[in-house]
Amino acid sequence: MSVDLKGVRALVTGAGSGIGKAIARRLAAGGCRVAATDVQEDRVSEVARTIRDEGGDALAIRADVAKQEDVDRMTAQTVSAFGGLDVVINNAGVGSAAFIESVQDSEIERVFGVNLVGVIRVTRAATPHLKNSGRGRIVNIASVEGIRGSGLLPVYSATKAGVIGMTRANAVELARFGVTVNAVCPGPIQTEMLSPLLANERYHEKLIKGVPMRRLGVPEDVAGAVAFFASEESSFITGNVLVIDGGMTVKAL
Template identity: 40%
Template sequence: MPADAIPHSGCTVDLTGQVALVTGASRGIGRAIAERLAACGATVAAVARSVDGLAGTIEAIRSAGGTAEAFAGSVASSEDVSRIVSEVEAKFEKVHVLVNNAGITKDGLMLRMEDEAFRDVLETNLFGAFYFTRAVGAVMMRQRYGRIVNISSVAGLMGNPGQANYSASKAGLIGFTRTVARELATRNITVNAVAPGFIETDMTDVLPDKVKDVVKDHVPMKKFGQVDDIADLVCYLSGPGARYLTGQVIAVDGGMTA
């Protein structure tokens, strides 16, 4: 199912009255997550580099009867993140759910990788999650309630040649998740990570068929996942049913890491 479709408004997780902040919400997995949370009743604060980039996400949510607002800035900038969280809190008063999804890749073999490529990926994928968790965590501490979901990757669990920077950032996010889960547990705040495998997105669509076939050969289920597979799990982790689930890393990968 395409990411621009909200398949069901009758979501089994009731997030009515809650505010969910989703980074990297302009496309792919982030957009699917934003739309699913809205379908389940949450008011979505969608974050990306530009408001224009979020237009499709906001329109899809509103057309389906949901509520969403766009907030622009760089997740790699501590100043931008502080501003965005302040704006979200000023507009909606609370933040119940944080989904740290924003991420980039700058692939290359480690021995040939430039400093900038390694630094940029770490600053977006790992530092960005830290900045948002620190800022939103303070809001959640005052509320004594919160759900934080970090989007890691199977690359952070098993490594992937040509992605030393990306794998390091996603593995770091797993360690970050487990530590923050321990720190915030007594305040009724859960912190979990989702580790997607190969998911059908714009990035995988451009891969040659031969490459796709090779990838599928390494997946026990012999197929790519869908963005809805990730969005459904994030929605569950964001709801009341996951109240005793924290510090966990859940791989959605068709059995790759089994």
């Protein structure tokens, strides 16, 4: 499916690699002007360069979503470059694997700071601009781990469940301004975030066995759905949580 996003002004966080990179490229291919932002400056500059080489329109901004001053600067820079903002993709995130009894305070703060507080900060900064847009869109990258339970991921799961809660709350609040707010919940997607877990061959095999489609997802599996939520095609869809997992969460055994 190819959606028309001509002239739509978008900001993607965590666009330096994996799912965020695929989303930035997909939006640009549909005609978006994309602010590709990431805490890793070299990577996001490379992504913006790739998009421009592919004929798209992109600028790179280094920003840490856990820092309010970075979020403010990133938002102001995007609005000034594009003359406004129509779409925000809250994608930046970090993994965290530790059972509840061993999780450290520093880990709780780090993961919440990026995965949940970061999403709240970016959304808060972008909302006035999205209201002005008349066709505002927020797409939050949550996770199947925000819906189901994995004993190894209590902190990560809590942040993603929080993102789902915030998606629904903001969907209700912003609907009258023409702003839709939706979330996607990817299952296991082959990116750097997953690579430490995939390094364990037994875990890798077990993971694939749990997916009825018998494969891991690739970032492009997520990017297409995000482009749909960013487009006019989804203008009456808000507060939705779309699972993208090859059937993993509906499998009985």
